Amino acid sequence: MKEIKINPNHLYSFNGGLKLKHHKTDSLGKKLAISTIPDKLFISLRINRGNIAKPTVDIGDYVLKGQVIAKPDTDNGSYIHASSSGTITAICDKETASPNADMATVIEITTDKKNQWIESNPSRDIKTAIKDAGLVGMGGAGFPTHLKYRDNEISTLIINGAECEPYISCDEQLMLDFPHELLDGIILMLNVANAKQAIIALEDQIGGIKTQFEKLISDRKIDNITVIKVPTIYPAGGEKQLIKVLTGQEVPSGGLPLDLGLIVQNVGTAKALSDYYTNGKPLVERIITIAGDAIGQPQNYSALIGTPISHLLKQAECNSDMTDRLIIGGPMMGFAMPSSDIGIDKTSNCILALSKENTEHHGDTLPCIRCGECVNVCPANLLPQQLHWYIKGENLEKAREHHLFDCIECGACAWVCPSQIKLVDYYRYAKSELKYLDFKRVKSDESQIRHEKREERLQRLKDERLAKRKRTRRRTTDPAKVKLDLQATLDRVNKAKDDKEKSNE
Amino acid sequence: MHPLISLLIISSIALLFGFIVMWVSKKFKVEGNPIVEQINAILPQTQCGQCDYPGCKPYATAIANGEAAINQCPPGGEEGIKKLAELLDLEVLELNPENGSEETIDLVVEVVEEDCIGCTKCIQVCPVDAIIGAAKQMHTIILSACTGCDLCIPACPVDCIISIPAPIPNTINRIEKPQLYALVKEAQQL
Numbered sequence: 001m002k003e004i005k006i007n008p009n010h011l012y013s014f015n016g017g018l019k020l021k022h023h024k025t026d027s028l029g030k031k032l033a034i035s036t037i038p039d040k041l042f043i044s045l046r047i048n049r050g051n052i053a054k055p056t057v058d059i060g061d062y063v064l065k066g067q068v069i070a071k072p073d074t075d076n077g078s079y080i081h082a083s084s085s086g087t088i089t090a091i092c093d094k095e096t097a098s099p100n101a102d103m104a105t106v107i108e109i110t111t112d113k114k115n116q117w118i119e120s121n122p123s124r125d126i127k128t129a130i131k132d133a134g135l136v137g138m139g140g141a142g143f144p145t146h147l148k149y150r151d152n153e154i155s156t157l158i159i160n161g162a163e164c165e166p167y168i169s170c171d172e173q174l175m176l177d178f179p180h181e182l183l184d185g186i187i188l189m190l191n192v193a194n195a196k197q198a199i200i201a202l203e204d205q206i207g208g209i210k211t212q213f214e215k216l217i218s219d220r221k222i223d224n225i226t227v228i229k230v231p232t233i234y235p236a237g238g239e240k241q242l243i244k245v246l247t248g249q250e251v252p253s254g255g256l257p258l259d260l261g262l263i264v265q266n267v268g269t270a271k272a273l274s275d276y277y278t279n280g281k282p283l284v285e286r287i288i289t290i291a292g293d294a295i296g297q298p299q300n301y302s303a304l305i306g307t308p309i310s311h312l313l314k315q316a317e318c319n320s321d322m323t324d325r326l327i328i329g330g331p332m333m334g335f336a337m338p339s340s341d342i343g344i345d346k347t348s349n350c351i352l353a354l355s356k357e358n359t360e361h362h363g364d365t366l367p368c369i370r371c372g373e374c375v376n377v378c379p380a381n382l383l384p385q386q387l388h389w390y391i392k393g394e395n396l397e398k399a400r401e402h403h404l405f406d407c408i409e410c411g412a413c414a415w416v417c418p419s420q421i422k423l424v425d426y427y428r429y430a431k432s433e434l435k436y437l438d439f440k441r442v443k444s445d446e447s448q449i450r451h452e453k454r455e456e457r458l459q460r461l462k463d464e465r466l467a468k469r470k471r472t473r474r475r476t477t478d479p480a481k482v483k484l485d486l487q488a489t490l491d492r493v494n495k496a497k498d499d500k501e502k503s504n505e
Numbered sequence: 506m507h508p509l510i511s512l513l514i515i516s517s518i519a520l521l522f523g524f525i526v527m528w529v530s531k532k533f534k535v536e537g538n539p540i541v542e543q544i545n546a547i548l549p550q551t552q553c554g555q556c557d558y559p560g561c562k563p564y565a566t567a568i569a570n571g572e573a574a575i576n577q578c579p580p581g582g583e584e585g586i587k588k589l590a591e592l593l594d595l596e597v598l599e600l601n602p603e604n605g606s607e608e609t610i611d612l613v614v615e616v617v618e619e620d621c622i623g624c625t626k627c628i629q630v631c632p633v634d635a636i637i638g639a640a641k642q643m644h645t646i647i648l649s650a651c652t653g654c655d656l657c658i659p660a661c662p663v664d665c666i667i668s669i670p671a672p673i674p675n676t677i678n679r680i681e682k683p684q685l686y687a688l689v690k691e692a693q694q695l
Binding site for chain 2: 046049051052099100102104422425426428429432433435436439440443444445446447448450451453454
């Protein structure tokens with residue numbers, strides 16, 4: 001494995017990117033608010049990439065806070081816990097706070113407001129603890145955390161505190177308010193990954209967090225955690241982009257940071273691990289930013305997983321008449337939500353309520369003029385306009401050849417497009433369609449095998465039948481053999497007759 | 506030099522090459538027609554017989570021999586015809602309406618289990634062995650293996666096999682293609 005050297009004074013850069021207005025001060029500078037317990041929690045069982053966990057409880061069951069209510073049926077998932085105590089009142093298909101507000105199984109808990117914890121006894125093995133706590137990447141993708149800790153050799157653990165999207169400030173709030181828990185979590189992760197060092201990456205526009213951390217680190221005499229500020233360029237907080245900035249290396253196409261001997265974790269995930277390992281609290285709450293110009297009191301809230309968006313909006317004094325669009329996630333990569341009746345999930349880092357002023361399109365979408373602006377800003381070094389043309393012409397395989405699946409959907413290309421083409425929508429469409437076509441291809445290959453096996457079997461049965469018929473026919477046509485057979489039968493009959501007579505006597 | 510010597514040298518070289526060619530053609534002999542395999546790989550493998558051939562491979566063979574047109578496969582649809590045309594350097598044709606029309610969604614079949622009499626007739630016609638059952642026992646269909654060829658529907662004497670939308674894994678979430686330019690939208694508004 002290549003040795004990875006990280007020098008805080010010599011950082012690298014990725015292609016393109018954008019300088020965006022931050023809009024973060026509105027929600028920061030206030031204390032973290034604790035959200036009240038809603039009457040109903042809607043806990044989505046959707047885990048990353050559409051896998052759905054299986055409920056382990058029934059309607060009518062009483063559950064305590066932190067009790068496991070759903071288990072994944074493959075290793076590629078994570079546990080889901082009840083976020084508060086109460087009664088399960090429904091298990092049904094409902095929209096979730098995921099891309100395109102996908103339908104998935106949702107467990108509805110009517111809370112009893114007692115918020116009573118279940119007694120827990122966290123495992124002392126960190127790997128098991130990660131799984132039991134239901135940890136997923138809290139930065140947005142929701143990749144199950146236990147899958148990152150395999151037996152790979154890890155040189156560096158990167159803790160991602162570079163929140164690059166405008167408005168979102170939940171990670172910054174977490175670093176300000178819970179530095180101790182965060183450091184505990186990082187030390188646990190260092191142990192389980194057996195890594196030499198950890199790096200906390202921050203954006204350079206962030207205030208005094210670096211000094212705060214450095215003081216804590218020297219107070220606690222930790223020598224393998226360093227804090228590095230990276231330039232504030234969107235999307236510097238993207239996993240692959242952050243690795244490029246820090247190490248100058250690129251994650252191979254279709255690969256994972258593990259291939260470079262790196263693990264990247266969001267600050268929220270590290271804190272959640274320490275919460276479970278030291279206090280026995282699984283991942284049932286997270287910090288979420290409520291912001292946007294329709295919000296009266298933009299602020300960061302500590303909210304239970306499954307809290308309906310409407311409940312949080314009410315607390316943040318949202319002007320519902322002004323709200324034109326509700327977005328989960330940031331303004332660049334977020335998804336519009338069809339209603340405010342949806343529960344937040346483990347990856348929801350922000351709710352934006354935007355007024356018409358901010359969502360309206362200025363001017364129409366026009367044809368692509370191949371100006372190449374999008375190529376200049378693409379942080380994944382792709383050719384956005386070329387992909388757009390291929391997808392428009394339904395030439396999806398060609399788009400795949402041009403590394404469509406390396407697109408991180410950051411939206412930088414659509415942001416700079418002078419024709420205002422919603423490029424990311426095209427890429428999302430093409431990715432989903434290609435996945436579907438792959439599924440069909442696999443199925444057709446399987447059908448071909450099944451069909452060939454069947455033909456083979458039918459042919460074999462036919463051959464066997466023919467062979468059998470041939471054998472009997474030969475026996476009946478060969479005169480010498482017929483005579484022998486006849487003699488044998490006669491002998492047998494006579495013998496039986498004799499035996500019978502003997503026994504009668 | 507004697508002209509016979511040069512003749513001898515040339516003919517022995519020719520003989521040597523002759524042997525090499527013979528050996529190579531034996532050693533690297535291609536079994537079957539490779540173009541049939543390539544065509545077969547494009548066909549959807551539903552084995553439905555809508556193309557008037559008893560399966561995908563026979564149809565592929567017929568196309569390779571120039572006996573059948575490339576527009577007789579409704580499950581493959583427009584996309585399949587385009588791919589075949591590209592592979593064989595032929596013109597893209599419209600789907601032949603005599604063979605049927607392309608379904609907009611994928612379908613598979615299901616046995617209405619309370620009506621099944623256990624006659625095994627559907628099992629005998631299923632080209633991919635996707636039906637489980639025995640005589641006088643209720644039959645059922647493995648949905649993930651069913652290709653939606655519908656061959657079992659006419660075979661059933663009590664009409665207890667029905668078409669249902671094909672199950673798709675949760676990890677695949679098809680979304681619609683984004684609308685084209687606003688100019689089209691404007692045209693629609695006029």
